[in-house]
Amino acid sequence: MIKETNKIIDLLGGTGALAKLLSVNLSAVSNYRKKGFPARLHYKIASLCNDRGITVNKNIFGSASRNILPMDSRPIEVLSEVSINVMENLISEEFELIDPPVLVSADKVLDRLGENIADRLYIFSDPAGTRLCLRPDLTIPTCIHYLNSGFRGEKRNYAYHGKVFQFNSAISSEPNEFSQAGLESIGGDSSLDSEVEIFFRTYNSLRQAGIKKLNVLMGDVSLFSLLIDVLDIPVIWKDQLKTKFWNDKNFKSLLDELSIKKKFDNKLFYKISDLDQETAEIFVRDTIGLSEKQSPVGRSIKEITERLMKKSKEINTEPLSRSTANLIRDFLSISDTPSKAIKKLKSISKNIDSKLDSKIDIMNERVDKMMNLKIDLKDSIFSLEKGRTVEYYTGFLFDYSCPILGDKSNVGGGGRYDDLIKSVSSNVDIPAVGAALNLERIEKAISKESSS
Amino acid sequence: MKPLLLALPSKGRLHEQMNNFFSSSGLKLARSGGKRTYSGFIKDIEKIEILYLSASEISNELLRGNIHMGITGIDLIEESRTSASKELVMLSKLGFGKADVVVAVPNSWIDVENIKDLSEVASEFRSYNNRRMRVATKFTNITRNFFSKNGINNYRLVDSAGATEGAPAAGSSEIIVDITETGQTIEANNLKILKDGVMLKSESCIFSSVSKIWNEIDLGPVEKFLRIISARSEALNKAELYFDYIKEDSDLEIDLYRAFKAIFVKGSPELGESVSLILPLSEIASCSFHLTNAGYGPIRTNQPNFIYNRDSESWNLLKESIKKI
Numbered sequence: 001m002i003k004e005t006n007k008i009i010d011l012l013g014g015t016g017a018l019a020k021l022l023s024v025n026l027s028a029v030s031n032y033r034k035k036g037f038p039a040r041l042h043y044k045i046a047s048l049c050n051d052r053g054i055t056v057n058k059n060i061f062g063s064a065s066r067n068i069l070p071m072d073s074r075p076i077e078v079l080s081e082v083s084i085n086v087m088e089n090l091i092s093e094e095f096e097l098i099d100p101p102v103l104v105s106a107d108k109v110l111d112r113l114g115e116n117i118a119d120r121l122y123i124f125s126d127p128a129g130t131r132l133c134l135r136p137d138l139t140i141p142t143c144i145h146y147l148n149s150g151f152r153g154e155k156r157n158y159a160y161h162g163k164v165f166q167f168n169s170a171i172s173s174e175p176n177e178f179s180q181a182g183l184e185s186i187g188g189d190s191s192l193d194s195e196v197e198i199f200f201r202t203y204n205s206l207r208q209a210g211i212k213k214l215n216v217l218m219g220d221v222s223l224f225s226l227l228i229d230v231l232d233i234p235v236i237w238k239d240q241l242k243t244k245f246w247n248d249k250n251f252k253s254l255l256d257e258l259s260i261k262k263k264f265d266n267k268l269f270y271k272i273s274d275l276d277q278e279t280a281e282i283f284v285r286d287t288i289g290l291s292e293k294q295s296p297v298g299r300s301i302k303e304i305t306e307r308l309m310k311k312s313k314e315i316n317t318e319p320l321s322r323s324t325a326n327l328i329r330d331f332l333s334i335s336d337t338p339s340k341a342i343k344k345l346k347s348i349s350k351n352i353d354s355k356l357d358s359k360i361d362i363m364n365e366r367v368d369k370m371m372n373l374k375i376d377l378k379d380s381i382f383s384l385e386k387g388r389t390v391e392y393y394t395g396f397l398f399d400y401s402c403p404i405l406g407d408k409s410n411v412g413g414g415g416r417y418d419d420l421i422k423s424v425s426s427n428v429d430i431p432a433v434g435a436a437l438n439l440e441r442i443e444k445a446i447s448k449e450s451s452s
Numbered sequence: 453m454k455p456l457l458l459a460l461p462s463k464g465r466l467h468e469q470m471n472n473f474f475s476s477s478g479l480k481l482a483r484s485g486g487k488r489t490y491s492g493f494i495k496d497i498e499k500i501e502i503l504y505l506s507a508s509e510i511s512n513e514l515l516r517g518n519i520h521m522g523i524t525g526i527d528l529i530e531e532s533r534t535s536a537s538k539e540l541v542m543l544s545k546l547g548f549g550k551a552d553v554v555v556a557v558p559n560s561w562i563d564v565e566n567i568k569d570l571s572e573v574a575s576e577f578r579s580y581n582n583r584r585m586r587v588a589t590k591f592t593n594i595t596r597n598f599f600s601k602n603g604i605n606n607y608r609l610v611d612s613a614g615a616t617e618g619a620p621a622a623g624s625s626e627i628i629v630d631i632t633e634t635g636q637t638i639e640a641n642n643l644k645i646l647k648d649g650v651m652l653k654s655e656s657c658i659f660s661s662v663s664k665i666w667n668e669i670d671l672g673p674v675e676k677f678l679r680i681i682s683a684r685s686e687a688l689n690k691a692e693l694y695f696d697y698i699k700e701d702s703d704l705e706i707d708l709y710r711a712f713k714a715i716f717v718k719g720s721p722e723l724g725e726s727v728s729l730i731l732p733l734s735e736i737a738s739c740s741f742h743l744t745n746a747g748y749g750p751i752r753t754n755q756p757n758f759i760y761n762r763d764s765e766s767w768n769l770l771k772e773s774i775k776k777i
Contacts, residue, residue: 427582
């Protein structure tokens, strides 16, 4: 392997020339001659060789980076300087570089993302009649790669880059295809460490690529659902509040609605209120007019009965108290630097439930871990509202923006999505956390920053 | 000067209804060449070239701005409209092809009566079954817009090419969104339309596209054509009502307008005169009762063939939209 490394150094012009190309000093390159190239340089070396038409034995890059593009027979991609810098800092021994599928099942994507995004997808049928979709991101294809590799819960760390496709309308100037680079950590335990690692690596690679002014916005949607879980309110309200959480307008009108005594038109809600589950199921069966062997279309007798019973409980419930409604509103309005936000959270939610307290402690721990990695969080914002507009993340989430880009300032983001693998295919719960960066936007931000 | 392109439905019920409408308007359609060609013209109106296309193709061509005017349903326009579509103007409703796009659920869903129930059930369905509730429809756009407006997000659309109303029973979907005139087919398939489940009231209309193709068009013949069309469609929905004005009642004019949208044809009446009102067809009975109760009678009614208003609304709409181009 060392022999191969030395051959490459020579082909690239020798120790001095390579030191210049990599902007490192001479002693570093002589070190490579003895110990091989460090993982963070694999990407760049491969690209340099590719540019110069040098054929390389890919074994020198170790297993993590083996399928780096130029070595295989697949088409050569041209990556810009900035993209290479970003990738260099994402790839390491721990993150295996993969090339996930471009074509994915349209049904899987729609099941995951919901119909609201359907008009931004490139959906078509192949000659066999299968409905396919050009990948709108690399997260779903990475999960498919994980499952196709036969893993069912084992921890795997992946890195990727490639084109993604989102229709941005004929009027908008946003491109319909752009490049993403990112990381996913799938399986294992849903630990804080993988969240912090993904955050740290993506944050770091943006910084190393040369972005000067970078805003970080963080949130954690699991806090809201835990708050709702521990509140003393009917289950059906909990379900409703959690469902409408993702749309602020609907959420506000639901809160208002729950705060006044409701009237129900459906007489069945009243009729069923005194029955136990079994009698209620018989009552429902009779009302529909089904024999014991028949079942209703689309939903089971149990499903229908349980909902009727939940509704009948709702009839006899007093409206949501003003203090609880205000608690929910105050909770969601928290938005501050991470440490101040945690302080506010603690004061709002003290004496509600110990589960909530320990969740907040975990958040605190996460922030501490980030600080220990010397991530500067002074200008970051932690907001309880973050993540509400896309029903996608299940816990911690973050995004990065470059103010110099104006309106479309987002350059990437990520977070935890523990239900992702489940919704893509498998029935087992496999935790996942990841992040993706928009390479073109990063490039634009860097060039704007340097020219201003 | 270029000819104006007007697209008309080429087949099916819409084609027949459109033909009846044109002949009752006194407009004679002729095909260029033979009976089987797909282009034609209107006798006695120059410079309008007719293209016969399917109703959904007419919607697409209008939204792309490729033709000047076309007759198609509101449902098809709303379904084909995307963020990339050109602006359209609805010049006039034509009074035929009326149908509703509705959302219907199985009769056995006795706990579901309105959209709000459906929204709750959709999210419960996902947690019970670990998949989204399926909606069979050929109106994917209309459904997405309506559901998103109503806060329903836990669902999946299933394309249905043929008989949508059969999908729940066949097990390929849980609920449906479909178009219906009377609701009978839906009922016959053990489905019920939700109380607030009418998503769109559709009807055949004449639309114009707001696009550069309107440059170099002679508007004279277009005005004539539009005035005829809208005079006829106005007459189809309105009726005329006569009675003898026998006692002083200064509030009568305003009362009848407020209650029945009835308009005196020549302003305030004078005692002893026979007067006439124009009002929506659906208000004829109530307005007549109102008048007989007030001591008037006999009330005579009549349905005109054409109502030419001084200002043609559809012509004004077209003029305004062309100015913007």
